[in-house]
Amino acid sequence: MTDTDAPRRRSDVTRASILDAARARFAADGYERATVRAIAQDAGIDPSMVMRYYGSKEGLFAAVIDVELVLPDLAAIPVDDVGAVLVGHFLDLWEHDSVLQTLLRVGVTNEAGAARMRDVFSGQILPLAQRFVGAGEDAARRAALVASQVLGMALVRYVLRFGPAADLTRADVVAWLGPTVQRYLTAPRP
Amino acid sequence: MTDTDAPRRRSDVTRASILDAARARFAADGYERATVRAIAQDAGIDPSMVMRYYGSKEGLFAAVIDVELVLPDLAAIPVDDVGAVLVGHFLDLWEHDSVLQTLLRVGVTNEAGAARMRDVFSGQILPLAQRFVGAGEDAARRAALVASQVLGMALVRYVLRFGPAADLTRADVVAWLGPTVQRYLTAPRP
DNA sequence: ACTGTATGCCAACACACGTTGACCTTCGCC
DNA sequence: GGCGAAGGTCAACGTGTGTTGGCATACAGT
Known part of the structure; x- marks a missing residue:
């Protein structure tokens, strides 16, 4: 639901690494203590990239929690x-x-x-x-x-x-x- | 454990109102979102009083959680x-x-x-x-x-x-x- | 090869935070 | 009644935050 199978854009790998870092930081630190700067550093990119791709910290968080949790039937x-x-x-x-x-x-x-x-x-x-x-x-x-x-x-x-x-x-x-x-x-x- | 029965100092009422406000804010918002400024405003005093009486935000929090929780025998x-x-x-x-x-x-x-x-x-x-x-x-x-x-x-x-x-x-x-x-x-x- | 767009970094902004020190004001005491 | 201390306010500092715009670079289409 969050991503397609084949990366169409060159930036998809960056998007994904931001999302991975955000997942880890939010899970470990909670919303307030997980800073955009720390997430960007973990992902190896500039903080402004987070804003470009996810709009805001809140938008990034929304992307992190927008996953389907399916229990097997x-x-x-x-x-x-x-x-x-x-x-x-x-x-x-x-x-x-x-x-x-x-x-x-x-x-x-x-x-x-x-x-x-x-x-x-x-x-x-x-x-x-x-x-x-x-x-x-x-x-x-x-x-x-x-x-x-x-x-x-x-x-x-x-x-x-x-x-x-x-x-x-x-x-x-x-x-x-x-x-x-x-x-x-x-x-x-x- | 936290306070005596009769207020000896004139400031004890202020101390108590800070502690009350802090209890409410920490309980409602958690540590990060409960700001010293908001607590001071709730208590009707200046933020610097918090520092004078409790040293730091962390000290204030320590005072809040330093209570005995006794379950009846x-x-x-x-x-x-x-x-x-x-x-x-x-x-x-x-x-x-x-x-x-x-x-x-x-x-x-x-x-x-x-x-x-x-x-x-x-x-x-x-x-x-x-x-x-x-x-x-x-x-x-x-x-x-x-x-x-x-x-x-x-x-x-x-x-x-x-x-x-x-x-x-x-x-x-x-x-x-x-x-x-x-x-x-x-x-x-x- | 040229050009437009996507990708990325850098520097800076505005703001809120915890914290500090200087300054009044009020009380208790000799 | 003056005096020292306690109680309280005010303005400011330094730091870290989310966020923004400008500029460089790498890529893709013609």
Whole structure:
């Protein structure tokens, strides 16, 4: 969605290196502390190039978070495994793609980031919840509960870096959080 | 720990109003966006007073987060109710005290905030987990799991403001999260 | 080969920030 | 009642920020 396959313009490699550097900086430092100058230096070009290609710092940030996050078709998964599989998929996402780290770090102080985060979870988790309880308030509640546990683990593990949370193996996380997510999605309303 | 009971100096009221304004700004905007100038304006004084009384912006922030967060004696609670009671206590804390919001907003991009957050949870949740499984790695893991769920709910409910999470009643949150926390603390290792 | 356009760098702007020091004003005390 | 200190204001400094316009260079089309 962000780029085409074959570079048509000579500058596409520069555009991409800016975007890469921006991804890393926003993910590591958040919106305010990630400066245009630092991003430009990482990309090996002049700060003014950032403005030329992305208009403004805000425009650059918009480009960074404008990516599709697609969870593999969860519709095909056995009902009893949904919790564990979902947790596993999100672990993959956090570890192999910086966009969620970016959204978490930025969304906490930046409304645009928060809004995008809401969109991502509405698009990914809500439909899943609706599979079990149908559309409606109850599905939204369950999706929010799942989001709270998944994002909370990401927070303590990848952002705040609580030692014990960071030390958990992937299997540990799935074994502990899987049942929680499973319950939020499928248990009868308390 | 932060202040005495009776104001001895004439300036104590000013000191306090600066601290109040700082609490609100840091909690709402995070460290970078909360400017000394804005805090001073909220407190109705000159920015230089902030420097006189707290030395620097960093010193002011240190004063803001230097508060004791005491959970009522959880040792006296029936073992089966620990999850629900703990969730309830944390809800109270989040809603009647801004320091946790501050720590969450700041800890995401500021190492001092993250460190303080780790300390708070080590001091509050770790001892609780040790009640059930004794000191050791397993207790730390369980405390981290509890932290992930409690902080995750705070994140989506008070910071990112996901609609469905913010709309949950207090009873809903306790009913859903209570069993999760209970399980993280007391269930046998998976 | 010439020309126009895309690509890039450089220097500078305007602004907001944290911080400082000089200057008033008000209070408490001998 | 004068005097020293505490409380408070004001204007300014230095720095880093996002952003802009002008200028050099490399490329592509004819």
